[in-house]
Amino acid sequence: MTNIDDQDAVYVRDLGIDDIADVYHLGEELFTSDLYPYLYRTWDEWEVIGLYNTDPEYCLVAEIDGELAGFILGTIITKASWTYGYILWLGVNPQFQRKGVADKLVDKVVARMIEDGARFMLVDTDPTNTPAVKFFNRKGFGNIRQHIFLSMNLSKHPHYGRLIDYEHQKAERAGYRRSRPAAIRSRKPEGFSNEVVLNPLVNEPQIDLIINDE
Numbered sequence: 151m152t153n154i155d156d157q158d159a160v161y162v163r164d165l166g167i168d169d170i171a172d173v174y175h176l177g178e179e180l181f182t183s184d185l186y187p188y189l190y191r192t193w194d195e196w197e198v199i200g201l202y203n204t205d206p207e208y209c210l211v212a213e214i215d216g217e218l219a220g221f222i223l224g225t226i227i228t229k230a231s232w233t234y235g236y237i238l239w240l241g242v243n244p245q246f247q248r249k250g251v252a253d254k255l256v257d258k259v260v261a262r263m264i265e266d267g268a269r270f271m272l273v274d275t276d277p278t279n280t281p282a283v284k285f286f287n288r289k290g291f292g293n294i295r296q297h298i299f300l301s302m303n304l305s306k307h308p309h310y311g312r313l314i315d316y317e318h319q320k321a322e323r324a325g326y327r328r329s330r331p332a333a334i335r336s337r338k339p340e341g342f343s344n345e346v347v348l349n350p351l352v353n354e355p356q357i358d359l360i361i362n363d364e
Contacts, residue, residue: 160219160251162258165202165209173211173221173241174198180241197239201225207266208235208259212242212251219246222255226268235263237273240282256289 165173174195181193201223202209208224220242227234237259242251260271273291275282283294304310 159214160249160254161213162210162254163213164206165198165211165221165223167202169211169218169221170195170198170202172218176218176221176243177239177241179244181239193239198223201238207262210255210258212246212255214246214249214251217243217246219243219249220251220255222259224259224263226263226266227272233267233269235260235268235271237271240273252285253289 177193177198198209205223205225208222208226210222211218212220221239222237222241223239224235224237227236237256240252240255263271271291273286274297275286277283277296
């Protein structure tokens with residue numbers, strides 16, 4: 151299913167396999183840890199590939215004059231009697247802002263989710279992303295709830311310290327083993343200098359297994 155609006159030339163279509171690289175690179179520019187250090191989802195290529203494989207009907211791209219103008223990636227979540235539509239990623243190319251790209255992407259994916267039984271829509275964003283919050287409010291999303299994230303530096307955890315000590319000890323033991331001779335040579339029987347012992351595991355008293363090479 152596609153949507154063409156000749157008035158603003160925004161063309162919305164399904165995400166195709168050839169779009170994955172372009173969408174990923176655009177997301178790299180938009181969803182950076184410098185801008186949104188507390189965004190709990192990490193943008194990477196598997197975000198695009200995974201959703202393309204599991205929920206392709208909710209992965210859309212927008213084009214203007216043949217160029218990637220934006221994208222939206224969503225999914226459907228079913229719990230008990232409720233079916234939720236969830237917008238995970240929405241990105242607009244900075245070159246095409248204020249052209250209605252985000253509006254058309256959201257409208258299209260919401261319409262599809264309604265057709266597929268969704269009766270509730272979810273979206274989240276970094277609390278410092280004021281433009282996104284205002285945009286989603288304008289699109290009808292409300293009932294804002296703050297989600298608290300707590301962090302802990304695991305390098306200061308006692309178990310981490312014990313693990314590091316254990317790894318150091320293991321490395322030291324491995325180094326000690328490498329420094330020892332690979333094998334201890336067997337002592338020759340007394341009275342047989344310069345002799346070679348053949349097949350010492352064979353026990354046949356009728357055969358002389360010792361050959362004197364003197």
